[in-house]
Amino acid sequence: MTTAVSRTPRFPFSAVVGHDDLRLALVLNAVHPGIGGVLVRGEKGTAKSTAVRALAALLPGLQVVPGCRFRCAPDAPDPECPDGPHAAGGTGEIRPAQLVELPVGATEDRLVGSLDLERALSEGVRAYQPGLLADAHRGVLYVDEVNLLHDHLVDLLLDAAAMGRAHVERDGVSVSHAARFLLVGTMNPEEGELRPQLLDRFGLTVEVRAARDVDTRVEVVRRRLAFEADPQGFAASWDGEEADTARRIADAQDRVTSVRLDDTELRRIAAVCAAFDVDGMRADLVIARAAAAHAAWRGADAVAEQDVRVAARLALPHRRRRDPFDEPGIDEQTLEDALRDAAEQAERDPEPEPPDGGGGEAPDAQPEAGPDGAAGDRGSDGGADRSDAPAPSEPPQTGPPAATSDPGPQDPPAGEVPAAGARPAGDGPTRAAPPPSSPFRARRLEVPGVGEGAPGRRSRARTDAGRVVRPADPGSSAPRRAADVHLPATIVAAAPHQQARGRSGAGLRLHRDDLRHAVREGREGNLVLFVVDASGSMAARKRMGAVSGAVLSLLRDAYQRRDKVGLVTFRGLGSELVLPPTSSVPTAQTRLTTMRTGGRTPLASGLLRARRVLAVERLRDPRRRPLLVLLTDGRATVPARAGGDPVHDACRAAGLLAADGVHTVVVDCESGPVRLGLAARIAEAAGGPLVTVDELSADRVTGVVQAARAA
Template identity: 45%
Template sequence: MNFPFSAIVGQAQLQRALMLCAVDPSMGGVLIRGDKGTAKSTAARALADVLPQIDTVAGCAFNCGAGAVSEHCDACASGTPRQAPVPFVTLPLGATEDRVIGSVDLARALQGGQRVFQPGLLAAAHRGVLYIDEVNLLADHLVDVLLDVAAMGVNSVQREGLSIRHPARFTLVGTMNLEEGDLRPQLLDRFALMVEVAAPREKTVRSEVVRRRIAFEADPAAFSAAWDEQQQALHRQLAEAQRLLPQVTLDDAMLDLISHLCCEFDVASLRADIVMHKASRALAALDGRLHVTPADLRAAAELVLPHRRRRKPFEQPGLDRDRLDELMREASPPPPAQDDAGASEDGEQTPPEQQGEEQVFAAAPSAAAPRIVVESTAGSSSAGRRSEAMGASRGRVVRAVPDEQPTSIAIGATLLSAAMREPGHVQVTRADLHQQIRVGKSANLILFVVDASGSMAAQRRMEAVKGAVLALLTDAYQRRDTVAVIAFRGQSAQLLLAPTGSVERAEQGLSELPTGGRTPLPHALHLALDTLDKSAHRAPALMVLLTDGKANVPLAADGDAWRESLELAGQLAERGVPALVLDTESGYLRLGRAAQLAQTLGAECLTLEQLSADNLALTIRARLAPT
């Protein structure tokens, strides 16, 4: 039993976004982003209980509607029309591709040797809701499937002698926590609306959330019964809005305003204009109106534009509401003329340095510059999630081939071979065995080890180092790699950011990195070894070390910090960890210890002068052997 949708506290915008997609399912869906424990999943699942029913046919596996019968549906020819709840289908992160798109019905193949299509989750979600919890963790091959189906509204299955096409139009609802990594841009754009949710900050609201949740867990049936009247009211509101929607009008002036807002916020996708048009009309219908108002457009913009306006890897998602209000005022009729005696006579702007901006560990500006390519000697040209590895132990199954000694049996192909060889009498022999052929993608881990000690505290050098890290993070973002950051200062090293796909969190962690103190370089290299060991089963790795090499805090009480650093660097080299050293030492007299570290690591060493603050463009292309 789901928590009642109407009983959710403090998430009005989230509820409104879900209701808009219920009013007009053609919009595309809702992405719900926020911290854990903020009612993301609760709200998404609760939506199913207030959705108006749909017309379908009893026993139909494709949720066919009247006049839209699938050619592959046997039930539609003889079934009787009926009212049914809107399908709400959950797509598990570990689902196989066969389960999602459909496959051969093995039972009928074994009984009569017939190739009959068994519908998958996409067929079950047609005309309903497809829900994905933690959508940003969905495997790439399933994301590819969703992109194809979302673009065409049709699921096409070409496998094992089958050639099937069936309609698959659904509302995609996904939840995610940004700490777990980002969504691929193509999939992100497919979500019509996006809502950022956070836990309430008011004590009374938080206590009411807890009170209702405890009451629901104690007696779900009684709690739901207490909210039945509000649930029915929402149900009727959505049904009436669906009825009104075709009659809602949006005039040309409003359409021009939509295009103006999208241009002003640098939105590249034309899907934003279309979705704002639909969302504005749905808002009017939900309020029982037949004409779209500027207030509808503004409310729609807050849901449609934030996840589409981001143009740079590290620009935080969101919308400048002050700028939105300004654009809406400019589009409104001008107010009556006012006396301008109170106008400011001082046209000067406040200098940035007087506006209270923090300048701690700021990034240096960079301009166009030659790109430096750093390659490891691991011997493979494959890197990043964009590189496919045929024959991987994990990944999507692309085909099945006959193999009398398979390491991973393709059960469907094996049974189908036996069934088709002798219909009605299935006996699997070694000649029927098939091997699964998979295509996997290998993600890289880029580990940044950053010296934040007092020997690096000069602001100009710190700005250049921060700029270098951002350039490297940009490359990681583009290649969808995993990033981790270790900072060392004072008496120890700290894993500032555990391995993550969220480079925005990495950038934020670096921005807040404190500086000063001694240089515990051995601690940092020891922590780097530990971090790489823990992630070795997941990804090939590249270590980027930013230091001047002036180690002065040993691991052992009576140890030699520099000797320990070289020993640990040797251990990293023995494990074949590709590395890059950025030498941040400056001044006339230099010890050259960073270069010695690089030699021990078997790594490339670049000086700070090669990464000047005014001329910075560094890209890593780490060629790692496939796992």
């Protein structure tokens, strides 16, 4: 006799307190998967994962071709299905909608699938083993902490979500299969941001925060404790609301293809996107699909202004980001103004072909209908935090402006030692740094060699999830996993011994010594420590503005490449650790804008301070390789010891960094007709490349900073 194992039910979707925008965004994607998924941003402990997992239970069951691993629909099977061909119109079997979770540590093989090693080695056939993208077809693919997912996996995931297909070309396998799913990602912004170009690939975004209302928080705790005490009984008490929500989703799915989207509403959508100055046309398409889904959800036959308003409020916040450091958000007043202007324009400029049926009439604004019915209203006014977003910034320049040659009045000539009794680090008047110049697209600075640090996008590294570059040497002591068997090399190693081993059938006879494992290579994030000369010789407004703009551009680059960053400045008689190494790159930007300038140039002190910082970080995270970026004109005026030569001491400090294995890139900020070339001496002592501020721009110079590889 077999005893059925009861599974603990999930927390009911209708019982989630508040978060109306989150639940509405999930429902709209369930109604129209073409919207492109939902990105849920929020602090820890805000029921992000609970709401996503609860949604899968509400999705209607699927008719699936029996035995098809790719969940093809019987009435419209995928003509390229690897398990096909399937005859259209055949009988199907009912399978529940599936929630597939993609772990942060998943490999590329697990996501897209790979060669079936068991069948290849035992039967001698080439067979494809489906991955998570195939499992998620016609279901929900959930990525918790999507901002921590390896970037190459994010690229594969979002490409499949955009195209509705997964293409696999690896290990001698060439497969294409349907991969249409509801993509949901959750993230805590405190742990790092997604790159803006990846943010745009999510259809909708929702910001969730814990309620500050006492009654709401009490209700959250009350329901959670009741669920933990009796999961079955608590879920049963919400069966009515869950069934009603599931029925509404199914009805909306049937209705959405017949919802009318008149030209009046199309013009309204285009006007709103133009008013918010979003890039590309993806926002227009997402809003159109989300508005149609919202109309179907509320039971309407045509899209109206309230549907466009709801769709825009969910689709535009993450597309407002004109800069990686901009906070996502949308100004509600700007949205209302854009909708009003669009309506006024439509009245002044009637359409060439009048819309039919009055679907373009804009009713008065109504409260957005949440996916809760009567049940969802128990306990919260909900909703996401809707902070105002900054106005779009000016387009970035293609390169940094030229620095001026004004050395500033406060720095004595190179070699001069400050007199006894001189004032401390703030000697001489100081002033706030000028505003940074317009940012530009920075070149990639790399640490030479191959590391083993944290996943990122800067320097080459051996990784567990990167691409296979070669088989490991037979005697290699590198970590080995079963999934990392290098099949071609294993077969080559085993082939000469098959006759001696008495092979008579199709399968190979393998010994342990035949196995060859793959060496994978990807990219790592580095510790990028900026050492900035803030002395008087750099204090001329245009020069310091250009330097600050260069640092800001490099910070953006560090943000996109998943680096840790730190900031050391030196001026007067000493140096200062302005920002200890951190993963919060926006914080570094804030510290940069509050930097003080003026005084002498203690270059050696700045380099020695950087060396101490890197020594401490090496103990904390020995696998993360450092990259030191020094921005200076090289005019050292303060020695490291009494009676010493300032430039010589700076060169000695640079040599100590080189001896520690620190890769240093020196950015020469000197300009004007007369140049001393002192920064070149520092670069030579550090054993690193020397570049100018202009050469940091990826749009102006080709291949300059790549000299870091050959250094």
